[in-house]
Amino acid sequence: MQVYEASKRVWTSTKGEEREAAKKDYFETFKILEGELGDKPYFGGETFGFVDLSLIPFYSWFYAIETFGEFNLEAECPKIIAWAKRCLHKEMVAKTLQDEKKVYELVGQLRKLQGLE
Numbered sequence: 001m002q003v004y005e006a007s008k009r010v011w012t013s014t015k016g017e018e019r020e021a022a023k024k025d026y027f028e029t030f031k032i033l034e035g036e037l038g039d040k041p042y043f044g045g046e047t048f049g050f051v052d053l054s055l056i057p058f059y060s061w062f063y064a065i066e067t068f069g070e071f072n073l074e075a076e077c078p079k080i081i082a083w084a085k086r087c088l089h090k091e092m093v094a095k096t097l098q099d100e101k102k103v104y105e106l107v108g109q110l111r112k113l114q115g116l117e
Contacts, residue, residue, distance in 0.1 A: 010069040030077040059084040063100035064107040
C-alpha cells in the first residue's frame with residue numbers, strides 16, 4: 001500500500017473496524033519502510049538522498065494522522081521517527097516542511113467538509 005493512500009484512509013476513517021483496518025495498513029506500510037531503512041541513517045545509506053527527499057514531506061502529516069487515528073507512530077515504528085528527526089537536521093528539510101499544526105488544522109477542515117465530524 002502506498003504511504004499516501006494508507007495515510008488518507010486513517011484520517012478519513014470513522015471509529016470502529018474501519019479505523020482499526022486503516023491503522024493496520026498504515027503500520028504495515030511503515031514497517032516495510034523501516035525494513036528498507038534498516039540500521040542506516042538514511043534510505044540511501046550514509047547520505048540523504050532521493051528516497052529520503054520523497055518521503056520526508058509525510059512527516060508533516062504524522063501529527064494529524066496520529067491524532068485523528070488515535071495512536072502513536074513512534075511506538076509502532078520508532079526507526080521511521082528517528083529517521084525523520086535526522087532529516088529535520090538538514091537545513092533544506094527544516095526550512096521547507098509544512099508546519100504539522102497547520103496540516104492538522106487542514107485535515108480537520110477536510111474532515112468537516114466530508115461530514116466526518
